[in-house]
Amino acid sequence: MGAASITTTIPVDSPQTRRYNRIRRWLGIADFILGAVVLVVLLATGWSGTLRDIALGDAAQNYVLAVFLYVLMLMTITKLLGLGLDYYGFRLEHRFQLSNQRLRAWLWDEAKGFLVGLVLAAIVAELLYFIMRQAPQHWWLIAWAVFLGLFVLMAQLAPLILFPIFYKFEPLQNEELKARLVRLSKRAGTKVRGVYQWKLSEKSKKANAALTGLGNTRRIILADTLLDNYSPDEIEAVLAHELGHHAHRHIMKSIAVQAGTTLLGFWAANWVLHYAVDRLHMFETLSDFANLPLLVLVTTLLSFLLLPALNAYSRFNERQADRYAFQSIARVGPFISSMNKLAEQNLAERAPSRWVEWFFHSHPAISKRVQAAETWAKVRSAADAGG
Numbered sequence: 046m047g048a049a050s051i052t053t054t055i056p057v058d059s060p061q062t063r064r065y066n067r068i069r070r071w072l073g074i075a076d077f078i079l080g081a082v083v084l085v086v087l088l089a090t091g092w093s094g095t096l097r098d099i100a101l102g103d104a105a106q107n108y109v110l111a112v113f114l115y116v117l118m119l120m121t122i123t124k125l126l127g128l129g130l131d132y133y134g135f136r137l138e139h140r141f142q143l144s145n146q147r148l149r150a151w152l153w154d155e156a157k158g159f160l161v162g163l164v165l166a167a168i169v170a171e172l173l174y175f176i177m178r179q180a181p182q183h184w185w186l187i188a189w190a191v192f193l194g195l196f197v198l199m200a201q202l203a204p205l206i207l208f209p210i211f212y213k214f215e216p217l218q219n220e221e222l223k224a225r226l227v228r229l230s231k232r233a234g235t236k237v238r239g240v241y242q243w244k245l246s247e248k249s250k251k252a253n254a255a256l257t258g259l260g261n262t263r264r265i266i267l268a269d270t271l272l273d274n275y276s277p278d279e280i281e282a283v284l285a286h287e288l289g290h291h292a293h294r295h296i297m298k299s300i301a302v303q304a305g306t307t308l309l310g311f312w313a314a315n316w317v318l319h320y321a322v323d324r325l326h327m328f329e330t331l332s333d334f335a336n337l338p339l340l341v342l343v344t345t346l347l348s349f350l351l352l353p354a355l356n357a358y359s360r361f362n363e364r365q366a367d368r369y370a371f372q373s374i375a376r377v378g379p380f381i382s383s384m385n386k387l388a389e390q391n392l393a394e395r396a397p398s399r400w401v402e403w404f405f406h407s408h409p410a411i412s413k414r415v416q417a418a419e420t421w422a423k424v425r426s427a428a429d430a431g432g
Contacts, residue, residue, distance in 0.1 A: 056385065058395050065141045065392045070405060072137070076130050081345060083123055084338040088327070093119075097335035112174055112334050116167050119337065124159055131155065138249070141392060146248040154248075157210055169195075170337060177332040184331065185315035189308050196303060200296075201259040204266075208257070213244035214266065222277050226265055226284055229373065230256075233288040240265040242272060251391045254280070256287040259296070275386065278379035282370060283387075286380075289369030295362045302358060306351060310344045317343050352404065359407040367414055368421070377418040384411050384418075 087093040096118050097111070104110035135151050138144035146154075172191060177184045199207075208214070217223045217240040230237045238261060245253060245268035252271040258264055265287075271280060290296060318336060321327040328336045371377050388395050388411045396412040397405075408414075 056389075056395065061141065062388075062392045062394060065137070065143075066394045066397070068137060069134075070401070072130060072134055076127065077345075077349070079127060079130065080123065081342065083126055084342040084345075087119075087338045088342070093335045093338050097333070100334075108174075109171060112170050113167050115334055115337070116170050117163060120159070120163055120166060128155075143250050143392060144248065145246060145250060150248070154211060161207065161210060170334065173340075174332050174334050181331050185311040189304075189311045193300075193304050193307060196307075197259070197300060200300075201262050204258040204262050204264055208266075213247070214241045215244070216240070217242050217267065217272075219272070222280065225277065225281060229281060229284060230265070230288060232373065233292045233369075235263065235288055235291045238262065238264050240267070242266075243268045246270050246273075252387060254283050254287065256284070256291065270390070274390065275383060276379065278374070278376075279383040279386070282374050282377075282380040282383050285370035285373040286366050288373070289366030290362065292369050293362070293365045295366070299362075302355070306347075306355070310347050313347055314340050314343045356404070356407050360402075360409050363408045363414075364417065367409075367417060371418060371421045371425075377422045381415050381418050384415055387411075 087096075096115055100111040100114035100118065103114055135144070135146075135148075138146075169192070173184075173188055176188050176191065180187055223240045226240055227237065235256070237256070238258070241264055243253070243266045245251070250270060251268075252274065253268045254271055255266050256263065257266055265284065267280065267284075271283070275283070317339065318328075318331055321336065321339060322329070322331060322333075327339075367380075370380055374380065385395075387393065393411060394401075395415075396410055402410055409417075
């Protein structure tokens with residue numbers, strides 16, 4: 046497909062954009078530190094054991110019920126302690142005029158999020174400690190295989206079960222745009238089960254789009270904030286990038302990476318648990334669910350240590366998806382304009398510092414993505430002229 050030579054002046058990040066992103070980073074760091082401190086305090090003071098004893102007493106020694114009650118108490122404590130930071134995050138979006146959500150609706154979302162999280166955490170904990178009791182020597186390998194399967198299942202079911210709990214979706218009414226996006230998907234070898242309008246404007250002024258689900262649940266979702274402010278060419282460019290992930294099999298590759306990191310996490314958790322039980326005598330057995338904060342702490346710290354490497358891998362995938370988009374659309378101009386509009390609308394940093402991008406960002410800086418599009422257009426234009 047032809048491509049004209051394009052040179053675009055990349056807008057400089059405004060002081061407001063830099064301030065918003067700086068506050069968000071510190072808010073995330075504070076949330077991480079608070080969570081880690083809570084876990085350490087529960088372990089160091091023996092309060093985790095006290096919660097276990099309360100759960101066992103209330104459950105009349107019913108182990109399954111006791112695990113659930115323990116998870117309920119643990120999540121309630123952490124939620125209440127973190128509610129101040131959560132509320133600050135809610136106010137931050139309003140302060141920078143990025144949110145349409147009222148306090149009552151936010152509180153309802155928080156309640157739903159807590160209940161969904163409780164159900165998922167309870168299922169994970171019940172499975173984990175059941176496996177520990179049945180196979181104490183190899184629990185970490187069995188649990189790894191089980192949870193990898195659950196991860197894939199949740200990726201498939203999320204568009205049907207989880208997303209509708211928090212957002213409204215309806216079939217896209219613009220038949221011309223729908224047909225155009227479906228054709229684009231077919232060219233990428235991706236079969237979608239529908240194109241849906243995502244009622245994001247009820248909560249946010251930000252724009253977004255995604256290709257969600259796996260297999261027969263795969264669907265295109267487009268935020269109404271995107272549909273209202275972007276041209277069909279720009280929307281096609283955004284989706285072409287998402288399809289690039291499928292064309293390069295990034296989903297399966299990411300599952301493989303997830304499998305590797307999860308295996309490492311379970312191995313580390315097993316080593317630390319054995320050390321805590323056999324050497325430090327913190328717990329009587331591996332299946333003492335008072336050790337759950339220790340498991341969470343180990344996996345949290347490991348995730349923190351692996352974050353730069355995982356983000357680097359993600360940025361590599363994003364660059365591949367961008368190149369696929371350049372090849373799939375008639376002109377890269379709409380890609381460039383959509384990137385700049387998304388940055389403006391979402392208050393995203395176009396040119397973060399190197400260390401911020403290295404540690405925090407799963408996507409390349411928007412300035413680099415725009416420059417890559419311009420370079421591709423120039424190379425393609427020269428090739429067309431020479432051919």
